[in-house]
Amino acid sequence: MTTATATEVLSASAARHLLLNMTPNGSFGPDGDDVFVVRRGEGAYVEDSDGRRYIDGLSGLYCCQLGYSYGPEFAEAAERQLRELCFSPLWSASAHPTAIELAERLSRIAPPGIEHTFFCGGGAEAVETAWKLARRYHALRGEPGRTKAIARRGAYHGLTVGTLSFTDDPALREPYGPPAVETRFVSHTNRFRLAPEYLDDELFTSRLLGELEAAVLAEGPETVAMLIAEPVQNRGGCITPPTGYWEGLRALADRYGFLLVADEVITAFGRLGEWFGGDRYGARPDIVTVAKGITAGYAPMGATLVGDRVVEVVNRPGTVLNHGYTFAGHPLSAAIALRNLEIMERDRILDNVRGLQDHLASRMAALAGLPIVGDIRGAGFFYAAELVGDLDGGGFSDTARAALIADLLPRRLREAGLLARVYNRAAPLVQIAPPLISDRPLLDRVADILAACLDEASGRL
Incomplete structure (x- = not known):
């Protein structure tokens, strides 16, 4: 008999009892997708219920300015x-x-x-x-x-x-x-x-x-x-x-x-x-x-x-x-x-952002050279890449949108250990807002993961 993972157990319970925000709740549960369950955090990282570790590239939901190590x-x-x-x-x-x-x-x-x-x-x-x-x-x-x-x-x-x-x-x-x-x-x-x-x-x-x-x-x-x-x-x-x-x-x-x-x-x-x-x-x-x-x-x-x-x-x-x-x-x-x-x-948190914002800006600007990236914009520790697709005028066909925006990019970013926002409401976007405690090597790692995943997506267009 196969033993259920911690994520499977928690997902089944969530499907029975928990209504998630801005979520197609009926898609989750034993016969559907697993809920992504975050169990703990440390520094700029979080860990899911199965023990996998991720850079929290969105600061929870633009909240966790200090990351996760100030609990005491x-x-x-x-x-x-x-x-x-x-x-x-x-x-x-x-x-x-x-x-x-x-x-x-x-x-x-x-x-x-x-x-x-x-x-x-x-x-x-x-x-x-x-x-x-x-x-x-x-x-x-x-x-x-x-x-x-x-x-x-x-x-x-x-x-x-x-x-x-x-x-x-x-x-x-x-x-x-x-x-x-x-x-x-x-x-x-x-x-x-x-x-x-x-x-x-x-x-x-x-x-x-x-x-x-x-x-x-x-x-x-x-x-x-x-x-x-x-x-x-x-x-x-x-x-x-x-x-x-x-x-x-x-x-x-x-x-x-x-x-x-x-x-x-x-x-x-x-x-x-x-x-x-x-x-x-x-x-x-x-x-x-x-x-x-x-x-x-x-x-x-x-x-x-x-x-x-x-x-x-x-x-x-x-x-x-x-x-x-x-x-x-x-x-x-x-x-x-x-x-x-x-x-x-x-801890001079504002100084940290001021000291590293130009470096992050330059790393993000470099992504503009990828075929799928139409525009890079933002300031401080708050950036987005607007994506362009396979149609005239830069739009995405339904096939490309389903394959790249809804599936490939969010899946590959998470597999690479980065939590970022990928969505297609006002525009097709990948967005980051890392914790304000992030140092230069961590920002470089975020940019490297984004570059690799967006390059892969470019190759699929």
Whole structure:
């Protein structure tokens, strides 16, 4: 009789009892595929339930900035907090010292003019909070008609019913009916496949801002509550902005009275070599949403950081901020977030990214010479290769897409010991976001594996 492997046993149990996120759950189980079960982590590596070791080239899900070896330090912080206080809500004029300390600490590293924090459980809740704050702000100022949002095509800002409004992907939105928020979509900042003249930053920025201004005027400036954008757009593949773009967003927000929201759920806490990725591009938002790296993945937490001019309105005497979450600013998560910020400063994590980002950029740029690679883009420790296929115009036939994007590349990358993201939603992409503790040899290993697997895929076209 054949003995089942640990993965087979766990996969069978998962199929019976566990619903996975963004997954065709019915495909797994004894008569289907195995679930990929991660059992432990160390440094920049994880190990699966059968003992195979992989470079975590995606930092979990853009979360594990510090990798997996700081557990004892976080455990000590957690134990100290739990011995003192396990829970107290940030509700009805009640707070606890750890959340207060974390909010004060975040104010010291936040973009200028942002001094307040509203805690929540994750990124989607942070974005949902940003929307509700924007609506409340405008209503209190006597503009209740500002009920619309502007977002960028191809972007993703969460999967709650509210945040789904800010993505234009019908596969995500349509199963749940009409969007909760009327949203106008404008172009993202990806220059790949555009005319060569748009390589000029001034021309490209002018085009993008002109389109945005036209959209605001078409909707009616008095109806627009906020614009939301990531400093580097994740979906569509690490799309960086041209020079002057974020300064232009600020100018248009000021001209037409809407709030500017920087979604930094992925790009904050060192991913781009800065505490906040927008700082790299001159962003001056009214509101910033964060999650993921705020605790380096050691506990769940999100937050909405709010600028002074918004807070001055929503904090008017007698005004109630009638919004909240039971576990917002949970003492355990707050203690872990504080320890994370302490470690990042002590171990000079941002300096590590700044010191190695040019090397990673050069290694990634070298992949552009492979036939299957159409474009390389990104910044810091956050990169994507957009793939081109066997059809005129660079698209993939159904056969090539099934063989290469859905099967060969993810399988060969994992067999080579690298966890990366291979997907074909907004574009066919391979994406990496390695832990911020990664050293030069590890980044070289990531680039070498990518090169070998993409070269093999090129040969199959």
